[in-house]
Amino acid sequence: MYEKFYDFTGMPFQLTPDSRFFYGSKGHSRAIAHLIYGLSQGEGFIIVTGEVGAGKTTLVERLWSELDRETYTLARINTTQVSGEDLFRLTMNAFGINSAGLDKATLLRDFEDMLRAYAAGGRRCLLVVDEAQNLSLQALEELRMLSNVSVEGHASLQTILLGQPQFRRKLASPDLDQLRQRVLASYHLGPLSDEETRAYIEYRLNAVGWHGNPAWTDGAFTAVYRYTGGIPRRINRLCSRVLLYGALEESTTITGPMVDNTANELQHDLEGLPAAQARAPGDDLASQIGAAIGASASDGDERGHSYADLAHRVQVLEETVARRERVFQRLIDVFSGFNATRR
Template sequence: MYEKFYGLSSKPFQLKPDARFFYGSKGHKRAMSYLEYGISQGEGFIVITGEIGAGKTTLMRNLFLELVTENIVAAQIVNTHVGSEDILRLVAGAFGIEYENLSKATLLRRIEEFLIQIDRQGKRALLVVDEAQNLTPRALEELRMLSNFQTADKCLLQTFLLGQPEFRQVMLSPDMQQLYQRIIASYHLGPLDVVETKSYIEHRLNTVGWKNSPEINQDAYEAIHEYTGGIPRKINSFCDRMLLMGFLDEILIFGEAEIKKVIQDIQQESEVPLTTPIINTAIAIDNLGDNYSYSSLVDERLTRMEKALISVIGAVKKIVPVTKMNNAQD
C-alpha cells in the first residue's frame, strides 16, 4: 500500500522471517558464531534463547543459507506442544521417515537406520527444534536419547534448541542434568540497543531501495526503540504501521511527534473492544460515576469507528482512482 508512495520495491517490515533482511547486530553475530561452532563440532546440543520476536528463527534461516547443504541434511520442528512419543514422530516426519502406526521401538529403529544411511553417504544430520520451551521433560529426554545414536567415532545426530528465556531455567533444573551436560554451547539473544535499532531499520529500508524517503530523525529512532524495547519483531510491526500512517497523511519526515501519534493510535485500538458485553459496559459506566453516561460511551466508540473508516477510505482513494460516472440517459 505505501511502497509506491515511498518508492520502495516491497514491504521492508514484514513479520515473516526472511533471510534477505538478516541484520547482524553484535548479539546476532555472536549467536551465529556459536551456531557455526556447533556445526563444526558435529555433536551435542546448541541452545539459543531470546525473547519472542528477537530473531532466533531468522538467525537459523540465515545459517541454513551459509551451510554446505549437500553435506548436511537438516530438519526443523516448530510444533512442540507434544508428548514424548509424538516428538519422535515429529523427528521422523521432519526427516521424511515413515512413522504412521509404528511402535516406539520400531520408530527408534527407523530413525537410527536413517541416520546410519546418512553417515554412510558422507553427510551429517542436523535437527533444529524451535519453541523448545514448550517441550515436556519427557520429550526433552527423548531428544537426549537420540543423541546416543553414534558410530565408533562420531555422533549421528546434532540438535539445535531454540527457545524463549524461560527455557534456560528448564535446562538448569536437576531433572535436566544429563541433557545439560551435552550442551556444547549456549547463548541468549538480547534486544537491540538504540544505535542498533536505527541501523536495523535503515538496513531493512535499504534492502528495498530506500532513498531517504521518508526521512527519519534521530528523535524518532529513539522513540521507536523506547516503545519496542529493541525487539526486532516489535520494530517491524511498529514501522509497518508508521509507514502506513505516513502514506495516509502524506508524511515525508518522521520526528518524535509523528512517532508519538502512531503510538497513540495503536494504544487507542487496544482500549475497550467493541465486542464488550453489555453487562460489562454497564459495570464500567457505574465505576466511572455520574459524569459519564452510556450515550457518551457510545459516542466515543462511534467516533473511533468513524476515524478508522475514514483512514480506510483514504487508503482506497490513493490506490484506486475515483471515476466520475454520468447517469445514462435513454
C-alpha cells in the same frame, strides 16, 4: 500500500522471518558465532534463548542460508506442547520418515538407517526445535536419547533448541543433568540498543531500495526504541504501521509525533486502551472539552481527572477513526483503478 507510495521494492518490516533482512547486531553476530562453533563440534545440543520477537528464528534462517546444502539435512519442529512420544514421532516425520502405524522400535531402526545413509554420503543431520520452553521433561529426554544415536562411533545428529528465557530455568532441573552435559554452545539473545535500533531500521529500509524517502527524524528513531525496547519483531510491527501512517498522510518525513500516534493506535487495537500520548494535545473538540472540564474541577476532584481522561480517549478514538477512513478510501481508490485497467 505504503511500499508503492514510497517506491520500495518490497515490504521492509514484514513479520515473517527472512534471512535477507538479517541485521548483524553485536548480539546477533555473537549468537551466529556460537551456532557455528557448536556445529563445528559435530555433536550435542546448541541452545539460543531470547525474548519473544528477539530474532531467534531469523538467526537460524540466516545460518541455514550460509550452510552447504550438500553437507547438511535440516529438519524443524515448531509444535512443542506435545508428549514425549508425540515429539519423537514429529521428529521422525520432520526427517521424512512416515511414522503412521509403526511402533517405536521400528521407527528407531528406520531413523538409524537414515542417519547411516546420510553419513555414508557425507551428510550431517541437524534438528531445530523452536519454542523449546514448552517442551516437557519427557520430550527433552526423548531428544537426548536421539542424540545418543551414532554411526560407526560418531554422532550423526545435532540439535538446536530455540526458546524463551524461562527455558534456561527448566534446563536447570536436576532431571535434565544428562542433557545439560551435552550442551556444547549456549547464548542468550538480548534486545538491540538504541543505536542498533536506528541502524536496524535503516538496514531494512535500504534492503528494499530506500533512498531517503521518507526521511526519518532523530525523534522518530528515538520514539521507536522507546516503544519497542529494541525487540526486532516489535520494531517491525510498529515501523510498518508508521510507514502506512506516513503514506496516508502523503508525508515525506517520519517524525516522533507520528510514531507516538501510531504506537497509541497499536496499543488501543491490541489492548483496548490507549497508551499515554507523547505529543502535545491538539486543538480539536475533545481536547477543548477535556481542558474545560479539567479547569472547572478542583485539583482534588477525582471526577475532573476521570472526565479529562475520558475526553482524551475520545480524542484518540476520533483520530483512529479518521485515519482508518483514509485507509479505506485509499483502498477503494486502488481497487477502482485496478478494475478500470482490467476493463
